[in-house]
Amino acid sequence: MGQVICIDGPAASGKSTVSRAVAKKLGILYVDSGALYRIMTWQALEHGVDCSDAAAVAAFCETVNVVFEVRGERVAYLIDGEEPGDRIRTPEINAHVSPVSAVPAVRARVTAWLREMPQLGDLIVEGRDIGSVVYPDSPYRIYLDCDADERSRRRLAEDIGKGFQVNQEQVKASLLNRDRIDSSRATAPLKKADGALVIDTTNLTIEQVVDAIAKVFRP
Ligand code: DC
Numbered sequence: 001m002g003q004v005i006c007i008d009g010p011a012a013s014g015k016s017t018v019s020r021a022v023a024k025k026l027g028i029l030y031v032d033s034g035a036l037y038r039i040m041t042w043q044a045l046e047h048g049v050d051c052s053d054a055a056a057v058a059a060f061c062e063t064v065n066v067v068f069e070v071r072g073e074r075v076a077y078l079i080d081g082e083e084p085g086d087r088i089r090t091p092e093i094n095a096h097v098s099p100v101s102a103v104p105a106v107r108a109r110v111t112a113w114l115r116e117m118p119q120l121g122d123l124i125v126e127g128r129d130i131g132s133v134v135y136p137d138s139p140y141r142i143y144l145d146c147d148a149d150e151r152s153r154r155r156l157a158e159d160i161g162k163g164f165q166v167n168q169e170q171v172k173a174s175l176l177n178r179d180r181i182d183s184s185r186a187t188a189p190l191k192k193a194d195g196a197l198v199i200d201t202t203n204l205t206i207e208q209v210v211d212a213i214a215k216v217f218r219p
Helices: 017-026 032-048 056-062 091-101 105-118 130-134 150-161 167-184 206-214
Strands: 004-008 028-032 067-069 073-080 125-126 140-145 197-200
Touching: 004 028, 004 130, 017 028, 017 125, 017 206, 028 105, 032 056, 032 073, 032 091, 032 105, 032 125, 056 091, 056 105, 056 167, 067 105, 073 105, 091 167, 105 125, 125 130, 130 140, 140 150, 150 167, 197 206
Parallel strands: 004 125, 004 140, 028 073, 028 125, 140 197
Antiparallel strands: 067 073
């Protein structure tokens, strides 16, 4: 079984950019756990499931099948043989993913998938509960923090790049709303895992954060 570097933190704190860069630098696999919650949400919406109905979401999530495949330096997710791509990164999915990911049955299914992945090799896994719940025994548990205004600026730049019509106030409100739901849910809330290394990325470059993480890893 491979080792796991766990990266947790609020939305737009730099987890994806940093985790991809660490994967490349160390030659390990990048795993995006949020994408699995986004896939659940996307599939629920596609099938007309009411995302605010926890019982309906719980029943539906058992029917979702995802195939995992190593593609370069990442684990890719295939639904009916295809990667979902940006279909899981729309404002609509952003608005529904936190309530869907608060459903215990959804979390149980995604957590079980994630716990199988070290069979593929050494991993860096980003999410909200990776060091606190999914792999609490990993020696590499990192929490990335970042000021909310800086996070909104980063996410706004990404969203505009994708052609979405949004402004900074809307982006900030959406991020803070997700933080509130992600941090206050009963099952596996976003929190700093005991003993996690906390890195505040607000005033750091990507390279500085990547170096700080890469230097603690012992292959
Ligand atoms: O990292 P992201 O923005 O793609 O994550 C989307 C949502 O999924 C996020 O609002 C909360 C949820 N999530 C979670 O509850 N646990 C994880 N390990 C990863 C994501």
